[in-house]
Amino acid sequence: MIWKIFLFLLLAFVSIAGIAFPIVEKPSAWYEFPFIPGLEENAKIIFFHVPTAWLTVIAFLMSTVFSFRYLRTKNLDEDAKAHSAAQLGMIFCILATVTGAVWAKFAWGQFWSWDPRQTSIFAILLIYGALFALRSSIESEDKRATLSAVYSLIAFVTVPFFIFIMPRIMKGLHPGSADDTNAGPVIDFKMNSSMQLIFFLSLIGFTILYFWMWRVGYKSIIIKDKLDKKIMNPITGQGG
Amino acid sequence: MIAESYALFKKDFHSELRTRYAINSLAMFIIVAISVILFSIGNETITESLTAGLFWVVIFFTAMSGLSRAFVSEEERGTTLTLQLIASPTTVFSGKLIFNLILVFCMNLVIALLYSALFEKFVVQNFPLFLLTFILGNIGLAVASTIIAAIIAKAGAKGTLYPVLSFPILLPLILTCVQLTLFSFDGTSFEEAQFELAIVVGYDVIMFTASYMLFDFIWKD
Numbered sequence: 001m002i003w004k005i006f007l008f009l010l011l012a013f014v015s016i017a018g019i020a021f022p023i024v025e026k027p028s029a030w031y032e033f034p035f036i037p038g039l040e041e042n043a044k045i046i047f048f049h050v051p052t053a054w055l056t057v058i059a060f061l062m063s064t065v066f067s068f069r070y071l072r073t074k075n076l077d078e079d080a081k082a083h084s085a086a087q088l089g090m091i092f093c094i095l096a097t098v099t100g101a102v103w104a105k106f107a108w109g110q111f112w113s114w115d116p117r118q119t120s121i122f123a124i125l126l127i128y129g130a131l132f133a134l135r136s137s138i139e140s141e142d143k144r145a146t147l148s149a150v151y152s153l154i155a156f157v158t159v160p161f162f163i164f165i166m167p168r169i170m171k172g173l174h175p176g177s178a179d180d181t182n183a184g185p186v187i188d189f190k191m192n193s194s195m196q197l198i199f200f201l202s203l204i205g206f207t208i209l210y211f212w213m214w215r216v217g218y219k220s221i222i223i224k225d226k227l228d229k230k231i232m233n234p235i236t237g238q239g240g
Numbered sequence: 241m242i243a244e245s246y247a248l249f250k251k252d253f254h255s256e257l258r259t260r261y262a263i264n265s266l267a268m269f270i271i272v273a274i275s276v277i278l279f280s281i282g283n284e285t286i287t288e289s290l291t292a293g294l295f296w297v298v299i300f301f302t303a304m305s306g307l308s309r310a311f312v313s314e315e316e317r318g319t320t321l322t323l324q325l326i327a328s329p330t331t332v333f334s335g336k337l338i339f340n341l342i343l344v345f346c347m348n349l350v351i352a353l354l355y356s357a358l359f360e361k362f363v364v365q366n367f368p369l370f371l372l373t374f375i376l377g378n379i380g381l382a383v384a385s386t387i388i389a390a391i392i393a394k395a396g397a398k399g400t401l402y403p404v405l406s407f408p409i410l411l412p413l414i415l416t417c418v419q420l421t422l423f424s425f426d427g428t429s430f431e432e433a434q435f436e437l438a439i440v441v442g443y444d445v446i447m448f449t450a451s452y453m454l455f456d457f458i459w460k461d
Contacts, residue, residue, distance in 0.1 A: 119415075127409075134395060143394060147391050147394055149457070150454045153450065155408060157447070159408075
């Protein structure tokens with residue numbers, strides 16, 4: 001319970017600080033953010049855009065790890081964990097795409113310009129969508145778990161290419177691409193310590209939130225499966 | 241194992257010759273798709289990059305219309321169990337892969353010939369590069385679509401699901417192949433296209449390995 005209150009306070013602080021702290025030319029007080037040329041006031045969305053994109057990747061990774069574990073153990077609980085991670089990944093992926101598009105509108109001029117980063121997040125969105133389409137098409141539990149585990153593993157061997165390699169080797173507008181003249185990530189060079197603090201607090205807060213949601217998610221899936229079996233097995237009078 | 245895979249391929253080949261279902265539907269699909277594109281273009285001249293893109297669009301959708309047959313037909317005829325008894329999963333996958341590879345090569349050869357005849361801007365300056373792209377792209381396409389076809393067949397042969405599942409997996413391959421085809425139109429040298437070629441080779445190798453490792457799980461119920 002205590003850590004839930006802590007998480008609430010942390011995320012409340014991050015939200016308020018991220019939105020309300022002023023951006024000034026020469027930050028002197030601890031709550032002032034530096035003025036980054038090219039980003040200006042738009043820089044504040046970094047506190048929400050980067051954590052969601054980070055969690056998209058974490059969720060994808062976890063979904064793959066638990067899929068792999070399912071294939072080894074054939075334990076349906078592992079599949080519930082993988083599925084729950086994928087569900088959250090989809091939510092965070094949509095959030096990252098939307099916050100990214102909004103940021104792009106103000107920083108690059110239009111919502112969508114097929115920048116390599118945008119292409120890669122779009123591909124992940126498609127993979128999550130395909131995974132859910134596959135899951136919903138299969139009735140049998142074991143078959144559904146096995147096939148979606150195999151699919152997410154196949155997707156995992158092709159997708160890192162999208163997230164990690166392609167955006168860095170192709171010319172693009174997103175920080176970190178090949179022709180980036182701003183000398184690499186914004187986080188290291190352009191932020192002052194207070195901005196970095198809020199940024200990493202936000203990252204930590206969102207990650208804890210994700211793990212909490214993931215635990216609730218997979219437990220509810222497991223309980224739901226148990227209840228379904230109970231209802232569907234009236235002859236014995238006991239749960240399957 | 242190679243002999244067994246070959247026997248399995250021959251079985252598929254003969255049953256295909258008997259019905260000619262895949263060949264006929266693929267041929268008709270190619271004609272329909274290209275004529276739709278030609279109608280929509282009309283008298284306009286389209287650019288090289290659009291031609292390269294449309295070339296791979298037709299290849300992608302043709303593959304999606306025909307390649308799922310390999311495993312779906314086994315499920316439809318109820319011969320999956322027999323195959324599971326007489327052959328190891330690796331053998332089955334190899335046999336199906338050979339069949340799909342040959343199908344992909346034939347179909348893409350027809351598409352390439354039709355494109356070079358019908359599209360003004362389909363002029364290949366660097367032919368060896370085009371050939372290499374064509375071969376590597378076809379291998380990647382065949383491997384990825386064979387493993388997805390196996391998943392689809394087990395999922396109850398849902399026709400619409402096939403392109404949905406294949407597209408994200410094939411996206412890296414298709415994007416790079418479009419770029420390489422464009423390079424071959426421009427007459428770019430091998431040195432400049434090195435990086436894209438490495439991606440396609442890497443994709444083929446990864447896909448091939450992953451498919452062989454994961455096919456066991458799909459095949460065994």
